[in-house]
Amino acid sequence: MVLPRALANFNRHVTNPAANRLAGKVPPFGVVVHKGRKSGRAYRTPVWVFESDGVYRIALTYGRDVDWVKNICAAGAFELETKGRVLSLVDPVVEHDASATWAPVGVRQVLSTVSVVYHLQARTA
Template structure:
């Protein structure tokens, strides 16, 4: 088994654990003041159901940048891209966001703090979701 295949398997296992165990627990605190995690509310592409997912949403000028440690193919990212909008609750405030766009690490780096940049780089995160706060 190659290193890439092993890493993909580990990443999938962590993603599955987070989806069914960690994320439901995180939703009790995510989005609150003084907590690092935010909440993104999105609508299912085909079901039309409302979903809530904990994320790390870094405020940047005019919007947010969300790291995508599991890539761009996860359901919540696909839902936000398809709808073209979502709602983010971060630090106790709620924002309607629009114009979702996948950006690379180099583009995200120009808007993130050096500390966040280093942290995301150490984790090997190379894709981010950029959204704009609706006016």
């Protein structure tokens, strides 16, 4: 069970604008900066992001079929604001890992509870 679509819509209009102010500065949060595939419009999406050995993994709490994931996979690159820095990431790939072995233990338990089985993985340019 990924999080419900109604929650995604609420977050997009209410929670995300507020979260964008802190997400790029406070770990484990980050902000994915990307452009729409059709509109070319710039978007900012707050996410949970974890780094290990230059590889960044983002929990796909709404599943893999959301617009921002499609946008960055189509583009092949995106920017990530995290820990007060802006990183250029390339080669985004959606991976399935039901046990979320890439996440810290406490986060792994939360992801497992809400059945998050996908994450997006990318590396620095």
